[in-house]
Amino acid sequence: MNKKDRYIVIMAGGRGERFWPVSRENQPKQLISLLSNRSFLQQTFDRVKPLAPLENIIVITNSLQLSEVRKQLPDLPRKNIFGEPCGRDTCAAVALSTAIVGARSENAVMAVLPADHFIASEAKFRSVLLDSMRFAKSEIALVTIGIKPEEPATGYGYIQVDGEIRDSKSQSLKSTFFNVKRFVEKPDLSKAKRYLKNGGYRWNAGMFIWSYSSISGEIKRQQPKLYAAVDRWLSITSLSKLNATLSAEYPKLDKISVDYAIMENAENIVCADGSFGWDDLGSWPALARHIKSDDYGNCSIGDIVQVDSSNNIIFDARTCNHTPIALVGINDAIVVQSDDATMIAAKSESQKIKQLVSKLAKDRRFKHLI
Numbered sequence: 001m002n003k004k005d006r007y008i009v010i011m012a013g014g015r016g017e018r019f020w021p022v023s024r025e026n027q028p029k030q031l032i033s034l035l036s037n038r039s040f041l042q043q044t045f046d047r048v049k050p051l052a053p054l055e056n057i058i059v060i061t062n063s064l065q066l067s068e069v070r071k072q073l074p075d076l077p078r079k080n081i082f083g084e085p086c087g088r089d090t091c092a093a094v095a096l097s098t099a100i101v102g103a104r105s106e107n108a109v110m111a112v113l114p115a116d117h118f119i120a121s122e123a124k125f126r127s128v129l130l131d132s133m134r135f136a137k138s139e140i141a142l143v144t145i146g147i148k149p150e151e152p153a154t155g156y157g158y159i160q161v162d163g164e165i166r167d168s169k170s171q172s173l174k175s176t177f178f179n180v181k182r183f184v185e186k187p188d189l190s191k192a193k194r195y196l197k198n199g200g201y202r203w204n205a206g207m208f209i210w211s212y213s214s215i216s217g218e219i220k221r222q223q224p225k226l227y228a229a230v231d232r233w234l235s236i237t238s239l240s241k242l243n244a245t246l247s248a249e250y251p252k253l254d255k256i257s258v259d260y261a262i263m264e265n266a267e268n269i270v271c272a273d274g275s276f277g278w279d280d281l282g283s284w285p286a287l288a289r290h291i292k293s294d295d296y297g298n299c300s301i302g303d304i305v306q307v308d309s310s311n312n313i314i315f316d317a318r319t320c321n322h323t324p325i326a327l328v329g330i331n332d333a334i335v336v337q338s339d340d341a342t343m344i345a346a347k348s349e350s351q352k353i354k355q356l357v358s359k360l361a362k363d364r365r366f367k368h369l370i
Helices: 040-051 066-072 089-104 122-138 189-198 212-222 224-234 239-252 284-290 347-361
Strands: 006-011 057-062 081-084 109-114 142-147 158-164 177-184 201-211 269-273 299-301 304-307 313-316 325-328 333-337 342-346
Touching (some): 006 040, 006 089, 040 066, 040 122, 081 089, 089 109, 109 122, 122 201, 142 212, 189 201, 284 333, 284 347, 313 325, 325 333, 333 347
Parallel strands (some): 057 081, 142 269, 304 325
Antiparallel strands (some): 158 201, 177 269, 333 342
């Protein structure tokens, strides 16, 4: 497969409310730096640069974040960064990326990747991704990357795999591929434990690889109205005209994920085994998995002083005045301090941070903090 036929689409339009007060509406999770001096978007961009020409890397964000994305990725051509006029879930973003890539090359193979994941081994990730692109090029298949579960997680969808593919084409690749039996919604704890014990399930990491012809064919078969939109967008050569068309048509699109709209009923789905150290970092407690703890189980980025305090997550996001954060008798808490807000939450209640953000948005005094 020629490198010029490889395209990378980075999905960077999420809100990331669970990382408030560090993440904000115009600075969501993918645009902030938590574990390094590079944002998650920048790390994703750095990770995929060796796989495709720069002009073949596309970013789909939203209109509110468009300026910041351009600022963070100055090397990427402006014509490669697209802002959705409104959020219509992942199927609309996939359709838009299909039109953008198809207009440039009908021979393209494209990887569609989230912008906000943690990858421990970037070399292994690139190896799996390149093998998946080769597989998708040689077979009429939609490839998804599945992560072998390490715990009975209830926050992810699952993929049930059904036998390793051992034909001559797949065996020439280093990665392992499985047939996909079905996609499973986020389970309750008892089901998640069964999936873990079974061994035939993978976490759905939301990474997809397909040829332009394969994904456009599936959109046409399963979502004919959306395909008609793709066909219209594909023929528009002016970026300003495309943006005007999207502004008029995008709000009318069905709000549905690509999993429901395409993947669950696709005719030939293959799962690549993603053994490269993956984490979607969906919450402050998840972040703690990647921060070294002290002798009392406190995970901190920033200076802390503590007395009788253990198993806390402390994050100092201030840009100046880095005074110590002091804890006395505080256990199992999340303490985050930014330049203009402080949040203290029980670790067990971290899922309610989204509710907190919604409450702040309704209060005129604090709306500027969203």
